[in-house]
Amino acid sequence: MNCQELETRFADYCAGSLNAADETAAELHLMSCPNCRSLLETWRLLESIPAPEPGPSLRANFRKSMDQFSKSSRPVWHWTPAWGLAFIAAALLIGIAGYWLGAQSRSQGQHEMAALRTELADMRQMMTLSLLTRQSPADRLHGIDVSMQVVESDGPVLDALLQALDQDPNVNVRLAAVDAVARFSANAKARRALMNSLQKQSSPLVQVAIMDQMGQWTDPEVASRLKNLADDSSTDEIIRRHAETLLRKARY
C-alpha cells in the first residue's frame, strides 16, 4: 500500500472497519511512512482533548421549557421523569466501553476493558452515594441517574435508593427512585420495599408509578396488595381506579 491508497482507507482504518488484508497492508505502510503515521497519531491524540459534563441545570431547564411549551401549545404534556431515566444505563455503559475499545489497540483492549469496568463500577457507586446526600434535588436526580449504571443489585446503592424513595422531599427524586429501585425487581427485597412504600407516599404520581412497576411482576403478593387498595374506601379515588385497572389487565 502506498500513501495514496492509504488516503482512501484512512477513515476505515481509524474506525477499525478494514478487512484483515487491507488492515495489515495499512499497518505495514504506516510503519514505514512517517508522514502517514503522523496523521494517525494526530487522530489518536484527539482522544486526549477533554470535554466536561453538562451542569445539572441543563436537565432542570429542559423540564421547565417543556412545561412552558406544553402550556403554550396543548395540554397533553405530562412530565413523567421516572420511567424516562430507565433505559440510559446500558446504552451509556456500552457507549463508554466502545469508545475506549476503539481508542485502544485491539490486543490491549480486552484487558483494559476489564480494569476499566471495575473502576467505573466503583466510581458510580461512590458517585451515587455522594450525590444522593446533596442539598439540591438536581444533584440527587443526577445521583439516581448514575445509579442506573450500577450492576450490583443488593448493596449500599440499593439501600440509598430505598431511602430516597421513602424520604426524599422532592417528588421528582422519588419518582426517579421508583424506576431505579424497580430495576432491581428481581431482588425480593427491592420488590417488598417498593410495595411497602406505596402506603408511605403522599403523592399519587409516585403511587401510580410504583403500581405500574408492580403490574409487571409475577410476584403473587402484587394481586393482594392491589386488591387491598381497590377495596379500601379511604384510598384516593385515582389510586383505587388505577388498582382496579391493573387488576383487570393482569386478570389476577
Added chain:
Amino acid sequence: MNAPSNEDLMLAVRDGNLSRLALLFERHHRALFRFFYRLTQQQGRSEDLVQEVFLRILKYRHTYREAFPFTAWMYQIARNAFRDAAPKAPEEPLDRAAFHSASRIPAAVEDQIHESQQTELLRRALAELPEEKRQVLILSRYQGLSYEEISLILDCEVNTVKTRVFRSVKLLAQVYQRLLEGRPA
C-alpha cells in the same frame, strides 16, 4: 421490557405524545452537550444550544420522517442551531497556569505537563480549522457515529465523508505541527 428505539420514540413525539421527548433527552443530551462544547469551548453556550435543539425537535417534530435515523436528524438540527446562533465572545479560557510556570515545575511531573501541553496545542489546532472540517472531525472522532450516519447528517455520500475525514486530519496535523514548532500562521 425492551427499550423503545429512538425512532419509535420520535414518532410518538411527532404524533403528539410529547412526554416521550424526556427519554430522548435523557439518552442524548450529554453527547449533544459535548458536541457543542467541542465546537465552542464554552459551557454555558453549549448548554443553551442543547436546550435549543430539543426545543426545535418539538417545534419541527412534524418534519421527522419515519425510518430516518433519529441521531442523524438530531445532529442535523444541532448543526443548524449552531449555525443560527450568533457567535458570542469566548468565555474565560481554561487555566493555563501550567504553561506560565512550566520552567519551575519539578522534573517528575514534566512528562505529564508535556502531555497536557500537547493536548492543549491540539485543541488550539482543532479550533483553528475551518468550521466544516472541525465538525467532520468532531462527529467522527467523538460522537460515536458511523460514517453512514455522518453522511446523512452532512447530506453527502459515505465515501465523501471518508475523504473529508482524511483531509481534515491532514490539515489538523499540519496546523498542530506548526503550533508545536511555534511558527506563526
